[in-house]
Amino acid sequence: xxxxxxxxxxxxxxxxxxxxxxxxxxxxxxxxxxxxxxxxxxxxxxxxxxxxxxxxxxxxxxxxxxxxxxxxxxxxxxxxxxxxxxxxxxxxxxxxxxxxxxxxxxxxxxxxxxx
Amino acid sequence: xxxxxxxxxxxxxxxxxxxxxxxxxxxxxxxxxxxxxxxxxxxxxxxxxxxxxxxxxxxxxxxxxxxxxxxxxxxxxxxxxxxxxxxxxxxxxxxxxxxxxxxxxxxxxxxxx
Numbered sequence: 001x002x003x004x005x006x007x008x009x010x011x012x013x014x015x016x017x018x019x020x021x022x023x024x025x026x027x028x029x030x031x032x033x034x035x036x037x038x039x040x041x042x043x044x045x046x047x048x049x050x051x052x053x054x055x056x057x058x059x060x061x062x063x064x065x066x067x068x069x070x071x072x073x074x075x076x077x078x079x080x081x082x083x084x085x086x087x088x089x090x091x092x093x094x095x096x097x098x099x100x101x102x103x104x105x106x107x108x109x110x111x112x113x114x115x
Numbered sequence: 116x117x118x119x120x121x122x123x124x125x126x127x128x129x130x131x132x133x134x135x136x137x138x139x140x141x142x143x144x145x146x147x148x149x150x151x152x153x154x155x156x157x158x159x160x161x162x163x164x165x166x167x168x169x170x171x172x173x174x175x176x177x178x179x180x181x182x183x184x185x186x187x188x189x190x191x192x193x194x195x196x197x198x199x200x201x202x203x204x205x206x207x208x209x210x211x212x213x214x215x216x217x218x219x220x221x222x223x224x225x226x227x228x
Contacts, residue, residue: 033215042205045215101166102147102209104216106159
């Protein structure tokens with residue numbers, strides 16, 4: 001399994017500002033994923049980030065709101081832009097477990113509160 | 116749209132009771148199935164997984180799950196729960212090797228000593 005870290009672990013932000021969340025993994029992986037877990041809800045996939053290509057966004061998520069970078073095989077960032085209170089969530093990154101199985105390992109998450 | 120349903124959102128049991136958490140999914144094709152657990156204050160961890168083969172799979176900490184294709188189900192079971200099993204449990208599905216996982220809404224399990 002992979003060891004994944006995220007920064008920051010939590011933050012409180014003002015409406016209209018942006019926050020960039022970092023995800024670091026201890027081994028090289030092709031696919032990284034970003035999820036959102038809104039209060040009392042389940043995890044929802046935001047986008048898939050492959051190194052060297054544009055991120056692929058799920059329905060309801062757009063690049064202007066959630067720009068993603070994937071500069072190398074161990075690192076990715078997710079930016080939450082022009083935040084509103086509805087963006088208050090836990091944001092998690094995950095990496096593939098290999099073999100095209102869909103198995104994923106998750107980071108600890110970033111708890112974001114927007115005032 | 117493809118979806119995952121967990122029927123029990125909050126479950127309270129006493130120690131040594133048996134546990135079964137339901138999970139159903141909507142897609143009839145090839146699926147890979149997972150149960151994840153999130154203990155209080157900890158990361159999401161993989162509990163068990165089904166890719167193919169024996170439909171009864173065993174995971175960590177005495178958990179098991181049975182894949183019933185005809186019922187589109189992947190229920191989680193444990194014969195005798197412990198207080199340390201208090202956690203949030205998520206069923207997740209990968210649709211035929213596609214990217215990403217679809218999660219159920221989760222079940223908050225509380226075990227009373």
